[in-house]
Amino acid sequence: MFLGIDIGSSSSKVALMNDKKELVATAVVNKGTGTDGVHSALEQAFLKAGITKEDVQFSVVTGYGRVTYKDADKQITELTCHAKGVAYLIPGARTIVDIGGQDAKVIKLNEKGEMINFGMNEKCAAGTGRFLEVMARVLGCGLGDLSDLAQKSDKTVSISSVCTVFAESEVISQLATGETPANVARGAHVSVSKRVAGMCNRVGVEPTVVMTGGVALNADMVRCLSNELSSPVTAAPNCQAVGAIGASVAAYETFMARREQ
Amino acid sequence: MEETKLTSKQFLNELTAKHYDGALQAKAEGKPVAWAVSISPQELFETLDMHVVYPENHAAAIGARKEAMKFIDHAEGIGYSADICSYARINMAYTDIPHAEAQDIPLPDVVLCSANICTTVMKWWENLAKKLRVPLVFIDTPFNHTYEVPDHAVEYLRGQFESAIKQLEDFSGKRFDFDKLGEVMKLSNATCQWWKAATDLAQFTPSPLNGFDMFNYMAIMVCMRGNADGHKLFKLWYEELLAKKEAGLGPWSSAEEKYRIMWDGIACWPHLSTTFKTLKKYGINMVTSTYPESWNVRYETNDLTGMARAYTVNYANRNLDFGTDYLKKLVDQFNLDGVLYHSNRSCKLMDFRQYEVRRRVEAMTGIPTTMFDGDQTDPRSFSEAQYETRVQGLVEMMDKRKAAGR
Numbered sequence: 120m121f122l123g124i125d126i127g128s129s130s131s132k133v134a135l136m137n138d139k140k141e142l143v144a145t146a147v148v149n150k151g152t153g154t155d156g157v158h159s160a161l162e163q164a165f166l167k168a169g170i171t172k173e174d175v176q177f178s179v180v181t182g183y184g185r186v187t188y189k190d191a192d193k194q195i196t197e198l199t200c201h202a203k204g205v206a207y208l209i210p211g212a213r214t215i216v217d218i219g220g221q222d223a224k225v226i227k228l229n230e231k232g233e234m235i236n237f238g239m240n241e242k243c244a245a246g247t248g249r250f251l252e253v254m255a256r257v258l259g260c261g262l263g264d265l266s267d268l269a270q271k272s273d274k275t276v277s278i279s280s281v282c283t284v285f286a287e288s289e290v291i292s293q294l295a296t297g298e299t300p301a302n303v304a305r306g307a308h309v310s311v312s313k314r315v316a317g318m319c320n321r322v323g324v325e326p327t328v329v330m331t332g333g334v335a336l337n338a339d340m341v342r343c344l345s346n347e348l349s350s351p352v353t354a355a356p357n358c359q360a361v362g363a364i365g366a367s368v369a370a371y372e373t374f375m376a377r378r379e380q
Numbered sequence: 381m382e383e384t385k386l387t388s389k390q391f392l393n394e395l396t397a398k399h400y401d402g403a404l405q406a407k408a409e410g411k412p413v414a415w416a417v418s419i420s421p422q423e424l425f426e427t428l429d430m431h432v433v434y435p436e437n438h439a440a441a442i443g444a445r446k447e448a449m450k451f452i453d454h455a456e457g458i459g460y461s462a463d464i465c466s467y468a469r470i471n472m473a474y475t476d477i478p479h480a481e482a483q484d485i486p487l488p489d490v491v492l493c494s495a496n497i498c499t500t501v502m503k504w505w506e507n508l509a510k511k512l513r514v515p516l517v518f519i520d521t522p523f524n525h526t527y528e529v530p531d532h533a534v535e536y537l538r539g540q541f542e543s544a545i546k547q548l549e550d551f552s553g554k555r556f557d558f559d560k561l562g563e564v565m566k567l568s569n570a571t572c573q574w575w576k577a578a579t580d581l582a583q584f585t586p587s588p589l590n591g592f593d594m595f596n597y598m599a600i601m602v603c604m605r606g607n608a609d610g611h612k613l614f615k616l617w618y619e620e621l622l623a624k625k626e627a628g629l630g631p632w633s634s635a636e637e638k639y640r641i642m643w644d645g646i647a648c649w650p651h652l653s654t655t656f657k658t659l660k661k662y663g664i665n666m667v668t669s670t671y672p673e674s675w676n677v678r679y680e681t682n683d684l685t686g687m688a689r690a691y692t693v694n695y696a697n698r699n700l701d702f703g704t705d706y707l708k709k710l711v712d713q714f715n716l717d718g719v720l721y722h723s724n725r726s727c728k729l730m731d732f733r734q735y736e737v738r739r740r741v742e743a744m745t746g747i748p749t750t751m752f753d754g755d756q757t758d759p760r761s762f763s764e765a766q767y768e769t770r771v772q773g774l775v776e777m778m779d780k781r782k783a784a785g786r
Contacts, residue, residue, distance in 0.1 A: 183765060198773040233780055236742065237773055241723075241753045242763045321735050 120168065121374060122175045123366025124157060124191060125200065126184030129220030129248065130333065131156035132363035133164040136371050138176075144168040145360040151220065152184030177374035179366040183222070195369050197362050198226055198237050203372075204365030205329050206232025208355055213325040216315060216344065216352070217361070218334035220248045223315055225322045238322040244283040246314030248334050253283055254307040257290045258300045269304035269339040276306035286310065308343040316347035328352045331361040388617040392600060395613060399603050400483055406431040407486030412552065415488040415508065417501050418602050419674065421519070421691055424544060425492075426564040426606040428552050432492075433485045437599050438474070439467040443649030443757030445482035452758055465726040466758040468504040475511060490514055490551050492544070496521035497696045498729040515551060517544050521692050527702050529693055537688035565681045568606040572676050574614035575601055579672035581621045583714050586630030586637040588621045591666030592656045595647045601675040631665045638663030639778050642710055644670070644737075645722035645730050650759035651767075658768055659720075662775045668714045670695040670706070700733055704740040711745045717778045720771070721751040725761045746786065748777035 120143070125132040129151040135143045146163035150156030165171060180191035181200040188194075197217075205212045206228065215226040223246045227236040244250050255262045276298050279286045290303055311334075319328075328350050334340055335358035345352040355361050386394070407413050414425060418436045425432045442448055448470055454477055455469035456462055474480065478487060491514055493505035502518075509516035519540045522533055545556050575597075582589040597617060604610030630637045641659075643666040648655050659666060674694045679686030695706060710716065719741065721734055738749055750770045755761035 183769075186765075186768065196769050196772045196776060198769070199776045234773075234777060236748070236777075237750070239766070239770065242761060242766060321739070323739075 120170055120174045120176060121367050121370035122178035122191075123200070123363045123368070123370055124161070124178065124180045124182075124188065125197065125360070125362035125366055126152050126157050126180065126182040126188055127197075127219050127362075128152060128183050128222070130359065131160045131184075132182075132360045133157075133160040134360055134363040134367040135164050135168045135170070136364075136367040138371075140368070140371055142364060142367070145357055145363065147359045152182070152187070157184070157188065177370045179370040179373070181362055181366045192370070193373060195366065197222075198224065199234055200362045200365035200369060201331055202226050202228055202232065202234040202365065203368040204361035204363075205331065205355060207364060207368050208357070208361065209327065209329050209353065212327045212329045212353075214319070214322075214328040216319060216328060216330045217332045218246075218248055218311070218315065218330070218340075219332040223247050223318065225315070225319045227322050227325070236322050238318045240314075240318065245279075245286070246311050246318070248332065250283050250286065250311055251307060251334060251337070251340075253287050254290060254304070257287055257294075258304060260300070260304075263336070265304050265307070266337040266339040268301050269308055271301040272299070272305035274302050274305075275309050276302045278303070278306040278310040305339065305343075308337070308340045309347070311340065312343040312347040315344060319348055324348055324350055326350055329355050331355045331358050333359045335359075386616075388597075388613060388620050391613050391616060392597060395600055395604060395609050398609070399600075400433070400485060403431040403433050403486050404484065412489040413486045414490045414492055416492040417494045417497060417505070419497050419677070419691065419694060420492055420494040421541060421544070421687065422603075422606050423561060423564045423568055423687065424541070424548055424556075426568075427557060427561045428548055428554055430548075430552065432603065433488070434602050435471040435474075436467050437602050438480075438483060438485050439470040439757055440599070440647070440649050441482040442470055442474075442480050443759075444652055445480070446650055446759070447481055448650055448757045448759060451477065451480075462758075463725075465498075465500045465504070465728075466755055467726065468500055470757055471504070472507060472511075475508065487512060488514055490517065490548075492517040492519070494519040494521060494691065496691055496694060498727070499523075500728070515547070517547050517551075519544055521697060524692065524698050524702075527699060529689060529698075533692055534685060534689045537692055538685050541684060541688055562682045564606045565679070565687065567608065567611055569678055569681065571601075571605040571611040571614050572678050574611070574618050575605070576672060576676040578614060578618040578621050579668070581618070581625050582667040584625050585640065585715055586628075587640065587665055587667045588624035588629055588631065589667065590631035591643065591668065592647075592652070594669070594671065595652075598671055598675065605675070605677070632660065635660055636663055637665040639717045639775065640665055640667045640715060641718045641720050641774075642666065642668050642707070642714065642716055643720050643722065644707075644734070645724045646727060646756040648722060648724075648754040648762055649757050651754065651762050651764070654764055655754075655767065658764075658771050662771065664718075664771070664775070666720070667716070668710050670710075673706075696729060700736060700740075703733070704737055704744070707737065707741045708744045711741065711747060716747060717782070718747055718774050719749040720774065721749060723751050723753050725753070725755040725758065727756065746781075748774060748781060750774040750777075 121136040123134040144167035148160040223240040335354040451470040451473035455473040679690040
């Protein structure tokens, strides 16, 4: 069995792959680096697959917490892991937009599904999942409710795409002047989309565009990004676990390549 | 007793101390001291035997010593925006808090601004002159919007050199000795030749030069290229690197050079060690940048027009087409595997075109590149984890390319 672990800033993800390169189990725990999230995710995945730690032949760790995690056989960046995960799940994809807790990245793939270029956000939360968390808190809804809320909007409220802190006070004043939460939620999605689209244009967008990371669970956000890019955007299945799935693919490939040598 | 030969590194440290001690001593003796922009016509000062201090060098030293925030906080407190160049913020603050653990420098009696490296220096130097009530010698070096440097720009610059000479004569009360200028020109060119020859040795694989050393030696290129000490240092450095190359030695004794990259932009001084060690951990040697050529200020001796041309042809003063062609040339000459772009919050001139330079160089050469956010001296703009991920991502792309035999 081949194990992929993705330790992000706000969640831990695990994927298991068998020796036929079939995905056996995934687990997502909403606790990130520096917590016991990774252990819970590992337990859940092992339980689902009906295996123990001893059955793992090779493991790869990725994500923000990869550097401090010591129990894996190899560490690879989340860039390559997302590339491998998407190439595995959606062959033919050429552009990946991954919006995670504190990172937003755009990855360009070649025809073989290999990463050939990437762009990442600045040292700033605008355009990341954290921005939407802040918006959800101000709007008094759960992160998971933002999409439904935004779909009830009848217009888009303009929100600064430059700074999360200023955007928060902007939203509070918009609500105070009578804007509906639905219109503000849509504004937040458009704000993130504009920020991410700028990054996409720098790297160069080619279809098929696939969105990964927790923010891809938000259907309204996927639609807003598609509008900004003027290109269809597909949300990856099991979007939060794509990095971990890619890590399990990397574990499988590394193990097989070493066995051949 | 046999004299132990100094290494170039020891000599570099001696010269740095000598440079600053000389300026402090001159000030104490009541002699005038100037402040000048990094790529200034130092030939004029050398001819007049004037001591010059370079605020950019000084700010970099403060950054590397991790004491930038004391000055940055002060500058922002008196009204300088966080979006202004951090060298400028540190230097303006130093005029109020004239002490740094890294190095003390005397306040200037005259300031010389040569605007061939950026436009921020114009307002920065104007502010220095106004605040410190000292004369400003201003050398306007218009940006070259055409691919080749036009002759009229060179003539315009020559005229300003002549005017600067008059201003400095009036200021110092000394007659400008053109015969001596000829000697200084000769020595300056010879020093630049050794600097270029030394940094060009990095074209060999493995490179005997660790590119981060270039950042350190560059400080002396800024302040001593027109005197015998500077000349001796760069000749010695070249000889050491040549001996390393002949012995087949790479940049480090503790690791092998696996990848060769270019670093675009100024160093990230407050995080110099982190940025260096992260690259070295993956076997990445920064073998070149745009700097070797920027300080290769070459012209014919006794040719003031040629000297004017040499001071306007540097990379920072050239248009996008020239810049991208130049980077492509470096990719070929230095056999590069990748490029690392430092998106330096301070340096608007370099950053505004960096995305386009990157896109074009990628298209022309096919080599992978990446970009990280940082600043030349403001420590707040850099994140170690983000840097590491981008560098590791670059390694993964370079590996793919090597595996495919490209």
